[in-house]
Amino acid sequence: MMDSEILRAFTTYAIIVILKMMLMSPLTSYFRLTRKVFANLEDSKLVSPILDKALVRVDPAVERVRRCHLNDLENVIPFLAVGFLYALTGPELSTALLHYRIFAGARIFHTFAYILAFPQPCRALGFMVGLLVTVHMAFRVLGSVLLL
Amino acid sequence: MMDSEILRAFTTYAIIVILKMMLMSPLTSYFRLTRKVFANLEDSKLVSPILDKALVRVDPAVERVRRCHLNDLENVIPFLAVGFLYALTGPELSTALLHYRIFAGARIFHTFAYILAFPQPCRALGFMVGLLVTVHMAFRVLGSVLLL
Amino acid sequence: MMDSEILRAFTTYAIIVILKMMLMSPLTSYFRLTRKVFANLEDSKLVSPILDKALVRVDPAVERVRRCHLNDLENVIPFLAVGFLYALTGPELSTALLHYRIFAGARIFHTFAYILAFPQPCRALGFMVGLLVTVHMAFRVLGSVLLL
Numbered sequence A, B, C: 001m002m003d004s005e006i007l008r009a010f011t012t013y014a015i016i017v018i019l020k021m022m023l024m025s026p027l028t029s030y031f032r033l034t035r036k037v038f039a040n041l042e043d044s045k046l047v048s049p050i051l052d053k054a055l056v057r058v059d060p061a062v063e064r065v066r067r068c069h070l071n072d073l074e075n076v077i078p079f080l081a082v083g084f085l086y087a088l089t090g091p092e093l094s095t096a097l098l099h100y101r102i103f104a105g106a107r108i109f110h111t112f113a114y115i116l117a118f119p120q121p122c123r124a125l126g127f128m129v130g131l132l133v134t135v136h137m138a139f140r141v142l143g144s145v146l147l148l
Helices: A005-035 A041-047 A060-088 A093-115 A122-145 B005-022 B024-035 B041-047 B060-088 B093-115 B122-145 C005-022 C024-035 C041-047 C060-088 C093-115 C122-145
Strands: none
Touching: A005 A060, A005 A093, A005 C060, A005 C122, A060 A093, A060 A122, A060 B005, A060 B024, A060 B060, A060 C060, A093 A122, A122 B005, B005 B024, B005 B060, B005 B093, B024 B060, B060 B093, B060 B122, B060 C005, B060 C024, B060 C060, B093 B122, B122 C005, C005 C024, C005 C060, C005 C093, C024 C060, C060 C093, C060 C122, C093 C122
């Protein structure tokens, strides 16, 4: 199945953005453990059996990472589906690569902009570029396979 | 790859529900900007450098759009995976189209019911119909390919 | 398309973890209805037209199920994408089955650990095993198809 160069290109960038997205889980755990901020009593009990209840709380830095993770779900997953279907429509390899590279770059930039709280419109720019790449591919796909 | 009519039908409806789901992001931004309700200090600073901290707050209308978006993630993404695997099992085109059309219609109705706060059980109905279509396809797929 | 045994194995386990993930929606509804805790006024109005506003509130048990559901989205969906691309690279059937089975087992265990609040590190273990299986497949895929 992986003889197609376009499918290989998609797969490469898909794995890159998935791994980036999955990195948000350990990053959340890191913030929770270093700041001692937990969502569940059984988690805080492991870290501090005495303070347990007091550590079940909300922290702005943890919430920031969680919002970044959710934003990834909202954008990376549509890219995975659209990018795959787009690859199946047989576009030019160079055109497909351009879409995939810009998307991956935009989302990596978006993550830094979110976690490090760059002044706006940095994060908005990363978000918009990723969104437009996905929407552009979506309309290309619709244009070539439409069957309602 | 896109010679199969069933794959073209799936692709068409997949793109429709993905675009619908992605629309929730700009809709959230629209509510945030018009109601001046932000999740990050760097966002509110761009809109109002003086009031900045006061605008980092929670608003019921914004939370409603966000819940609708999350509900889409919870339902549209399983549909994408199940609908694609279902297409690969080679069902009748008319049967597959029926599943895809009902799902897309149910989710579009669900979105209006959620955002415009239709009285229940409107939204519950849209949700249930979408869920049942996906679960039905899931069992059809399991029945034809089971390999544990 | 479903002649490949590896694709059939992936499909089977994909459907299992998707159905498990989708179960979280009715479980949330069950907790909301039995505990009379709602996120929307139109929902609480259906249950109690008099108390309506008082029932729009947050409850720890409901939030626990919602966090479990979100954790599924964050982990099961990357597995679906990576597991499918991994199947396309043509691994040994027994190796692929091992990955799929361990992932499905880990996520089912994770759900029980989360909902029933098993003492940590039970849930962390289920989470980590699932994450490592997906990351391991991701690197196997990258190693065999890399095209940047």
